[in-house]
Amino acid sequence: MSAGRRAAAVAAALLPMAALVWASTAPLTVQPRARSLVRLAWSARPERIENCRPRTEAELAQLPQHMRQPMVCEGQTAEYELTVRRNGQVVLQQRVHGGGLRRDRRLYVLQEIDVEPGSSAIDLSFDRVGGPSSATEAPASRGSDHAPPHLAFAERFDIAPGEVVLITYSPQEGALVARRPAPAAHGR
C-alpha cells in the first residue's frame, strides 16, 4: 500500500471516528429558551360521600338474620374542581376524579403550566364538587392521605428561566405547598 493510500485510509478512519465522538457528546437542545414551569403534582385518596339511613323494622324482618344490618349506606367518591389562576387569569380549570373504572381509586393531579420567567402570582383552588347535601350525607372516611374538601394556595413567585415551581399536597400539613429547586450539583 502506498504512503498516500495509507494516509487516506487513516484519514478515512479518523473522519467517521471524529463524527462518532462528536455525535456521542454533542449538546442537545431539549427546551426552548427561557422556559419555566409551574408543575402541579399530587396524589390523594378522594373522599367517599355516603348517604346512610336506618333500616325500618319491616325491612330488617325481610332480610335473613345474618344480614340484618341496622344502617344501610350508599355513596360515591367525591370529585374536585381544580382552578389555577396566574396573575388573576384562569390558566387551568379541570375536574379531577379518582382513578379506576369506578373512580374510587386514588386521584392524582399532574399538570404543567408554562410561565414566562419573572414574577408570577399563582392562585390555586382545589374544591370538592358537591358534598354532603343533608344531615344524613357525610364523608365516610378521612385519613391523613385523603384529600380535604377544600385546598387553596396563593403565592407570588419570582421564577428564574429554566426553573420549575412544584406545587404539591403535603398530607402532613394538610395543605398545598411549593417546592423550588435546590442549588445544582455539577459533574466533573
Place this chain on the structure above:
Amino acid sequence: MSALSSPFERLCVRVLTGADALANRLYGQRYNPLYQSGTIVVALYLVLVITGLWLLLFYRVGAPWQSVAHLTASPWTGRWVRGLHRYATDLALVATVVHAFRMFAQGRSWGARTLAWVSGCVLLLLVLLCGWTGYVMVWDTFGGHLAAEGARMLDALPILSEPTSRAFTGETPLPTAFFFLNLFAHIGLPLGMGVVFWLHVKRLARPAMLPSRPLLWAAIAALTAAAILWPVPMGPQADPLRLPEQVPADLFFGFWIPISRRLQGGQSLLLAVVIGTLLVSVPWITARRGAGEPPPVSHVDEEICVGCVQCSLDCPYGAITMLPRDSKRSPLVARVDPDLCVSCGICSGSCPPMGVGPPGRTGRDQLVRARTFISEKKLAAQIVAVACGRGAGTYAGALEKAGARPYVVSCAGNLHSSVIELLLRGGAGGVLILSCPPRDCWNREGPRWLGERIYHGREAELQERVDRARIQVVTVNAAERAEALSALASFAAEIAALEVPVAADDEDVSTECEPAEVREEA
C-alpha cells in the same frame, strides 16, 4: 436472482456498492469494515460486556450520579473505560444500522431470511433499550430526560392507574428501587440479546462471529484512543425542578428527543410503534421484489444423487440434510428443506454428478447453457469473463467492449467446475471469473467454495488436467468496473504469453464427473 423492482431499492444497492468500492480501495476487501458490520457488532458486544462488568464494580444504586461522577473523575480506572463503553455502544448501533442496510439493499431480508431480519429488528430494539437504561443509570440531565420521556410514552398506555411520570415530578426523591430495576434491565437486556442473537444466526451454517483480527483490534484501539483523548462528559445531576436548555447528550440514543418533545406521549409512542412495525414488515413489503414469484428452491434428483453429502456440507443455510434410503445407488440421499432454502444455488456447484440445484441452474443446466454460449459466440481464444450477476455482471457490456466474452451467472459460487473446463475446451483462451468479494457474497460462501473447488480439490473439483494458468479468479463488486477491466487486461496479457495451445475437446465433460454406473445407465 430476484429483480430489484423499485428505484429506491436500486438506489440502495448503488449507494452500498459505491461505499464498498471506496472502502475496498482504502482498506482492501479483507479489512473492509462495511463487509464485516455484523461481526463488528458482536465484537463490540463483547467489549461492552467486559467494560460494563468493570463499571458495575463502582456503580451504586443508592447514589447513581455521585458514583458515576466519582468514576469519571478517575483518569486511570474509570474515565476511559466509561468512554470506551459509550463509544462502543454508539459504534455498535451504527454497525447494526449498516448491517441492516446491507441486508435490505441486497435483498437478503425475506423468505427463509425473514427470521434473521425480524430477530435483527428485535436486536436493534434491545440495543436501543439497553443504551436507554445505561444513560438513565448515570442520572445526569440526559438520563433524566430519557427517563421522563420514556415515562411520558408509557403513560399513554391505559394500563397503570397512576401515570409513571409522577415519579419524575420532584414530589419525592426517586427511590433506590427505581435505579435497581433500571440496573437489572441494563444487565438483563444483553442476556436477552444473546438468545435473540442465537435466533438471528440459527439458519446459517458456519456463521462468522468476529471480524478479521486486525480489524477487530484496530476498532478497539481507535475507540480506546477516542475515549482517552475525548473523555465523555458528565452532565449535572438530573433535577426534576430544573429545565436545562441543553443537555450533554448522545445523539445516537437521544436523536428522537427533540421530536418527541413536540408530540404528546401517545403520539411519540405511536410513531415509534409505526416505525418499528414498518421495519419488521420489510420481509413482507419487499418479498418477491418484482419477480412475480419467489425464486424456486433447490431440488434433488434422487436418481442422480450418490449421497456424497457435499451439497449438505456446502449449503450456507443448512437447508440440505442427508436422509437414509433403501436404494442400490447410495445409502443416503440429499433432501432440501424448502423453508430454509434461499435458492442461492451453491449446491449446484458442489454436486459432482450435477443432481442438485434450483430448477434451471443445476450443473447439467449450466453445461447446456455453456454449450449454447460456445456455439453462439464461436470462441477463438478470447477470454471468457464469467461474471457474478450482482457484481461484475452489471457491467458486462464494458467487459465485452474490452474484448472479453461476458458470461453472466447468478453467483460465481453456483458455477460448476465442469463449465470452466467446457469453456476452455470450447475455444476460450482463458476463463476470468469475476466473483463478488468473499465477505460480500450475497449467498455467503460462494467465492470461498469456488476457490476451493478450483485450487484445493474440494468436491466438485476442477479436474487436474485443466490448465490453471488459463483460469483466474478476481473478486470485484458492482462498482469496481475499473478494477475488473484492469484485471481483464492483465489476464489477457498473461494468456497471450502462454505458448501451449488450449487442449483439444476429446472428452464428454457433461458426464465425466458422474460415477461409472450412472454413465452406463445413461
